[in-house]
Amino acid sequence: MQYKEFGRTGHLVSRIGFGGMRLESPEDIDGMAEVVLHAFEQGINYFDTAPDYLDFQSELIFGRAIGEIKKQGKPFFISTKTMAADPDAVRRQCEASLERLGIDTIDFYHIWCLVKPEDLPARKKKGVLKIFQQLKEEGLIRHICVSTHLEHGRVAAMLEEGEDLFDSMLIGLNVQNSHLRLEGVRAAAAKNMAVVTMNTLGGGVLTDHSDRFQAVLRPGDRSILDAAIRFNLSIPEVTVALVGFRNKKDIDQVIDTVNRLQTLSQDEIHEISTAMASAYKDMCTQCGYCSDCPEGIPVVRLMESYNYGMLKGMDAARRHMQYHWNSPDIKALLADCTQCRLCEEQCTQHLPILERFEILKQE
Incomplete structure (x- = not known):
């Protein structure tokens, strides 16, 4: 495993971080904790989770693993998040995360899910930055961090709004969207912040459709997975690339990639x-x-299927909805859509979701 200094913090962290959103059997806390422990034993010491991941199971799984990791006496670092918009809620969520994780201090605590330029100013106005500073002074968190899906110069503007309080930034970056995010990555690095990338494998899009992404392969790459990880870790400003591991096999494969x-x-x-x-x-x-549709529309499933349509034609998208998601009647599925556009407001890629709904409904 390769390691790198984590911005201005002085911590030495693994170049690959464990993203806690995709474990394959979250109901099996002990079994998934073994997966996390396996990653630590293979040299990964940066672990990223969040309260909502896997329906609150992710933090519990990491907490179970941490109990064993502590016994080994080696450094490890825990990252989690809150999207709470008022101080009292931030404190409650922080304390709840500490309890689930079984730790006294969160190493990297993130102001989470800044998707629109106005998100951080709005939370700042309500006192979120101040409560983060208080939590740090009290020893409940070690570093104030920020998680965003903003693009281009909007990232730099957000960081200025943060008053140099942020020690690291978590941002969605991969070969698919780097043209939208590299400017922001460099803005963070210019402030001597660590940069952690999420969606390193494009949420599985890159590896699931590797035949369509052959252009990213370079000599020595055995697969799109190799190429995607190499791309992120080759960017000088990137400190850690998160990978959403499902099982031990995934970990071993990525470790082998990094070693090569x-x-x-x-x-x-x-x-x-x-x-x-x-x-x-x-x-x-x-x-x-985009999952919190007030009408219960399965936006993620529809957009995943639309990906198939982009790659193989819209008939493939409709077949995917029918046979993979058991939803043959897309029109009926979308009948309750009020076009409130909440899904579009929350979309980290700023996609025209309602327009895609209309395309999917066509025969």
């Missing part, structure tokens, strides 16, 4: 980023932020 890693040149990074900017830039990464 030969970094790309900056010219190669630019070449790949430019090529991907003109192809597949509008694909859903299935991050799940």
